[in-house]
Amino acid sequence: MSILTNILETGTGFWNPLLGLSFGLIIILLVYLIRSQGERKYKEKTEQTLPFFAGNLPSRKSLKIHNIYWGFFEALKEYYSWLKAVHTGIINDYIYWFVTVLVILLTILILFVIL
Amino acid sequence: MLEHCLVLLIAVPLLAAFFTPLAHKIGEKLRNWWVLFSLVSIQFLVLVLAKNVIGGDIQVYTLGAEFPSLTSPAGFPIRIILEADAIAVFMALISVFAALVISIYSLRFIEKYKSTDKYYALLLILTAGMLGLIFSGDMFTMFVFLELLSIASCGLIAFYVHRGESLEAAFKYIVISAVAGLMILFSVGFLYAQYGLLNIAAISSALEFTFLDIVALVFLVAGFAMKCGAVPLHLWVSDAYGEAPAPISAILVIASQVSLYALFRISFTLFGALPLKEILGWLVIIFGVLSMFIGVTMAILQTDIKRLMAYHAVSQTGYMLLGVGVGLAVIGNTSALDAFGITAMEGGVFHIMNHAIYQGLLFLTAGAIIYRTGTKDLNKMGGLAKAMPFTAIFFLLGSFAISGLPPLNGFASKLLIYESVFRFSPLLSIIAILVSILTLASFVKVFYLAFLGSTPAKFQKIKEVPKSMGLAMGILALFIVLFGLFPNIVVDGLVSPAARALIEQFQYINAVL
Numbered sequence: 262m263s264i265l266t267n268i269l270e271t272g273t274g275f276w277n278p279l280l281g282l283s284f285g286l287i288i289i290l291l292v293y294l295i296r297s298q299g300e301r302k303y304k305e306k307t308e309q310t311l312p313f314f315a316g317n318l319p320s321r322k323s324l325k326i327h328n329i330y331w332g333f334f335e336a337l338k339e340y341y342s343w344l345k346a347v348h349t350g351i352i353n354d355y356i357y358w359f360v361t362v363l364v365i366l367l368t369i370l371i372l373f374v375i376l
Numbered sequence: 377m378l379e380h381c382l383v384l385l386i387a388v389p390l391l392a393a394f395f396t397p398l399a400h401k402i403g404e405k406l407r408n409w410w411v412l413f414s415l416v417s418i419q420f421l422v423l424v425l426a427k428n429v430i431g432g433d434i435q436v437y438t439l440g441a442e443f444p445s446l447t448s449p450a451g452f453p454i455r456i457i458l459e460a461d462a463i464a465v466f467m468a469l470i471s472v473f474a475a476l477v478i479s480i481y482s483l484r485f486i487e488k489y490k491s492t493d494k495y496y497a498l499l500l501i502l503t504a505g506m507l508g509l510i511f512s513g514d515m516f517t518m519f520v521f522l523e524l525l526s527i528a529s530c531g532l533i534a535f536y537v538h539r540g541e542s543l544e545a546a547f548k549y550i551v552i553s554a555v556a557g558l559m560i561l562f563s564v565g566f567l568y569a570q571y572g573l574l575n576i577a578a579i580s581s582a583l584e585f586t587f588l589d590i591v592a593l594v595f596l597v598a599g600f601a602m603k604c605g606a607v608p609l610h611l612w613v614s615d616a617y618g619e620a621p622a623p624i625s626a627i628l629v630i631a632s633q634v635s636l637y638a639l640f641r642i643s644f645t646l647f648g649a650l651p652l653k654e655i656l657g658w659l660v661i662i663f664g665v666l667s668m669f670i671g672v673t674m675a676i677l678q679t680d681i682k683r684l685m686a687y688h689a690v691s692q693t694g695y696m697l698l699g700v701g702v703g704l705a706v707i708g709n710t711s712a713l714d715a716f717g718i719t720a721m722e723g724g725v726f727h728i729m730n731h732a733i734y735q736g737l738l739f740l741t742a743g744a745i746i747y748r749t750g751t752k753d754l755n756k757m758g759g760l761a762k763a764m765p766f767t768a769i770f771f772l773l774g775s776f777a778i779s780g781l782p783p784l785n786g787f788a789s790k791l792l793i794y795e796s797v798f799r800f801s802p803l804l805s806i807i808a809i810l811v812s813i814l815t816l817a818s819f820v821k822v823f824y825l826a827f828l829g830s831t832p833a834k835f836q837k838i839k840e841v842p843k844s845m846g847l848a849m850g851i852l853a854l855f856i857v858l859f860g861l862f863p864n865i866v867v868d869g870l871v872s873p874a875a876r877a878l879i880e881q882f883q884y885i886n887a888v889l
């Protein structure tokens with residue numbers, strides 16, 4: 262099989278992983294070449310590494326990975342309060358949901374048949 | 377041997393399970409070799425069967441008949457009939473492969489615990505349960521193997537008997553399994569009471585679209601939706617997957633997918649003749665969208681690595697439901713089916729296989745972390761990439777695959793789903809893409825917390841996991857890359873025949889009648 266015939270047809274387009282990977286490798290090579298043209302006198306762990314060095318910098322220790330999702334959780338605050346309330350961990354609630362789904366499915370299908 | 381392949385596929389793991397404690401009495405090494413040999417033999421049998429069936433043939437086996445292909449001596453099927461078409465063999469290949477990889481991983485993972493003989497015996501019984509459910513040609517046998525699967529799974533979830541949480545998770549699992557099983561048994565009763573038949577093909581051709589048929593359909597759909605962990609019937613998943621040993625969480629994913637297969641078999645084959653396919657397809661799509669979105673949004677919240685992955689498993693099940701649901705919704709419309717319906721189903725079916733591989737790998741990497749650190753709490757981990765570089769690489773591969781990043785296997789199946797579902801409803805496709813982005817966001821957090829940053833003092837001296845555990849993870853990682861680089865070979869050779877087997881229900885029915 263050649264690199265050009267390794268094609269996954271998607272109905273509206275196609276995906277050739279080997280060709281995609283080749284382009285990826287070319288891009289990585291280009292990035293490496295551009296990077297290698299950079300400043301050679303760069304010194305690690307000096308002020309050169311800071312984007313800005315004036316002003317009061319926040320303590321890095323107070324920042325955690327979870328903080329990057331703050332905006333997401335804040336925007337969906339009401340959704341999450343409902344979601345947490347649903348996930349009680351109580352087995353009775355699991356069965357209530359099952360019965361609810363049974364009733365909804367039965368109602369929909371019967372209405373569909375009648376109408 | 378080919379003639380008896382189907383029955384051997386169920387008999388071998390069952391017999392192997394009962395001989396496992398005896399082999400354990402002689403020695404643990406012999407027991408390990410016995411389990412591995414049994415699973416390799418079953419894998420060989422599945423491959424032999426696949427060679428015959430994937431080409432389009434359907435193989436049947438009538439238990440107790442004069443010869444195995446004698447399915448209806450009195451004009452209708454009266455015996456237990458096993459039936460294998462391309463989708464059944466596809467599921468069997470995944471199930472046995474997963475059981476084999478998990479057994480290799482478990483060799484060192486569980487060696488420090490007592491009752492390892494029971495662990496392997498239950499794992500083999502679970503494998504027999506999955507294979508029995510997959511190949512069952514009649515509803516009651518399907519129910520029996522579902523019960524076998526559930527009981528073995530419950531025992532394995534409760535493996536850490538000294539932990540209250542594990543026992544509670546097992547209790548919850550057996551309760552929901554019993555309720556789902558009861559509903560399935562009721563529906564079998566409704567069908568038998570009306571038609572005097574248990575065989576899927578025979579019932580399918582005899583259906584008269586009565587009120588009881590609709591009730592039976594609802595009970596079956598709800599029962600199998602609960603067993604496969606579709607939202608809002610997913611609440612047990614985080615408990616069971618989260619508290620079971622990591623390799624068992626990986627095989628539970630497969631067990632859930634076997635229930636998903638049963639849901640598809642019911643929708644396409646058993647009730648394929650009823651004029652309800654469009655509405656049924658939409659119901660499956662709604663289950664899928666809810667599973668995708670609620671699963672991933674719950675996963676982002678988690679700090680327990682196993683529970684986080686459990687919610688991702690729920691979310692990924694949504695993609696399969698969405699893909700196959702779209703196919704089901706347009707099955708009556710030939711032009712839509714040809715234009716995008718078959719591709720959507722191929723995407724959904726391919727995702728079953730891909731999900732089994734990358735979700736299995738992710739659970740095994742979680743197990744590797746827990747094996748070395750003794751904690752599931754992500755906030756207590758850190759800097760493990762230095763001490764466990766191979767586990768870190770395997771985790772990254774699994775994370776990229778589940779997030780649908782090219783060129784890994786998850787991307788290939790998701791691309792089929794995105795593009796085909798877009799032609800059905802652009803909104804559904806956009807939701808699917810959004811869920812993939814959220815999945816990546818969730819795994820960025822996990823990778824950072826577990827593998828990057830500073831290493832806590834108590835983890836300074838930890839090492840990489842033993843070789844057998846690394847080998848099991850490596851096998852899955854290899855398949856993630858191979859299926860990602862050569863998806864067309866898998867789709868043409870396995871996935872497409874499996875999807876078409878679901879659509880072409882008359883071939884399944886004609887093989888028995």
